[in-house]
Amino acid sequence: xxxxxxxxxxxxxxxxxxxxxxxxxxxxxxxxxxxxxxxxxxxxxxxxxxxxxxxxxxxxxxxxxxxxxxxxxxxxxxxxxxxxxxxxxxxxxxxxxxxxxxxxxxxxxxxxxxxxxxxxxxxxxxxxxxxxxxxxxxxxxxxxx
Amino acid sequence: xxxxxxxxxxxxxxxxxxxxxxxxxxxxxxxxxxxxxxxxxxxxxxxxxxxxxxxxxxxxxxxxxxxxxxxxxxxxxxxxxxxxxxxxxxxxxxxxxxxxxxxxxxxxxxxxxxxxxxxxxxxxxxxxxxxxxxxxxxxx
Numbered sequence: 001x002x003x004x005x006x007x008x009x010x011x012x013x014x015x016x017x018x019x020x021x022x023x024x025x026x027x028x029x030x031x032x033x034x035x036x037x038x039x040x041x042x043x044x045x046x047x048x049x050x051x052x053x054x055x056x057x058x059x060x061x062x063x064x065x066x067x068x069x070x071x072x073x074x075x076x077x078x079x080x081x082x083x084x085x086x087x088x089x090x091x092x093x094x095x096x097x098x099x100x101x102x103x104x105x106x107x108x109x110x111x112x113x114x115x116x117x118x119x120x121x122x123x124x125x126x127x128x129x130x131x132x133x134x135x136x137x138x139x140x141x142x143x144x145x
Numbered sequence: 146x147x148x149x150x151x152x153x154x155x156x157x158x159x160x161x162x163x164x165x166x167x168x169x170x171x172x173x174x175x176x177x178x179x180x181x182x183x184x185x186x187x188x189x190x191x192x193x194x195x196x197x198x199x200x201x202x203x204x205x206x207x208x209x210x211x212x213x214x215x216x217x218x219x220x221x222x223x224x225x226x227x228x229x230x231x232x233x234x235x236x237x238x239x240x241x242x243x244x245x246x247x248x249x250x251x252x253x254x255x256x257x258x259x260x261x262x263x264x265x266x267x268x269x270x271x272x273x274x275x276x277x278x279x280x281x282x283x284x285x
Contacts, residue, residue, distance in 0.1 A: 027285075029285045045177060047175060049175055049281040049282070049284060086207075086247060112284070117280075117282055117284035118284045119284055120285045121285075129269075130270040131270050132270065133274060134274065135265075135275070137279070139285070
C-alpha cells in the first residue's frame with residue numbers, strides 16, 4: 001500500500017513538472033516591441049533578482065495584427081534563469097538570443113514560472129549612428145498600471 | 146555595574162554598526178548599465194529623500210552572463226543629499242567597470258528613503274535612456 005502511494009505521489013509530481021508551462025506560470029508581464037528588420041530592433045532583458053532560486057522565463061511575441069497563426073501569440077521561447085543571471089532576447093539576429101518576428105510592432109508577453117522576483121524591461125533602439133531609443137519597464141499583466 | 150552595562154551596550158552598538166553591510170541592507174534595487182569606454186556611459190543618481198536621517202548606499206556591478214559580482218562601493222548620504230556616480234571619469238564619482246553591459250545592484254542600509262535612477266547616455270548623439278530602479282524583492 002505504501003509503495004502504491006509512493007508511486008502515485010511520484011507520478012503526480014512528475015505530471016505537475018511535465019505540465020509546468022505558460023499557463024501554469026505564476027506571474028505574467030508585458031512590454032511593447034518595435035522592429036523594422038533593419039535599423040530598429042527591440043532588446044528584451046530579464047534579470048533574476050533572487051539570490052537563491054532558479055526560475056523559468058517564457059517569452060511570447062504578439063504582433064499588432066492579432067498574433068501569429070490563428071490569431072494567437074507565437075509559441076513561447078523558454079529559458080532557465082539562474083539566481084542573479086541576466087538573460088537577453090532581441091528581434092534581430094545581431095543581438096542574441098534572437099526571437100524572429102514578422103510584424104513591425106506589437107507587444108511581448110512573458111511569464112515567470114515560479115513567480116521569482118525577475119526584473120524585466122525592453123529597449124527599442126536604433127542601430128543608426130545617432131542611436132536613439134527608448135527603455136520601457138514591464139507592466140504586470142495581472143494588475144496593469 | 147551601571148558602567149559595565151553601558152560598556153556592553155556600546156560594544157553591541159559598535160558591533161552592529163561594523164556588521165552593517167551589503168547583506169544586511171533593507172532596501173534592494175536594480176537597474177541596467179551600458180558603457181563602451183567611449184561615448185556611451187551610465188550615469189546613476191541617488192537621492193536620500195529623508196529630511197532627518199542619513200543612510201548608507203551600497204553599489205555593486207554585476208556582469209551579465211554568467212553573473213559575476215564586482216567590488217561593492219559604499220557611500221554615506223546625508224538627509225536630502227544627492228549622489229551622482231557614473232561609469233566614466235569626470236562624471237560624479239567614477240565607478241570603474243570593465244564589462245560593457247550588465248546590471249547594477251544597489252542597496253540602502255536603513256530602509257526606504259533612498260531613491261535611484263540611471264541614465265544610459267551617448268555623448269556622440271546626445272541621446273539616451275532613463276531607467277528607473279526595480280525593487281529587487283518584487284521584480285516587475
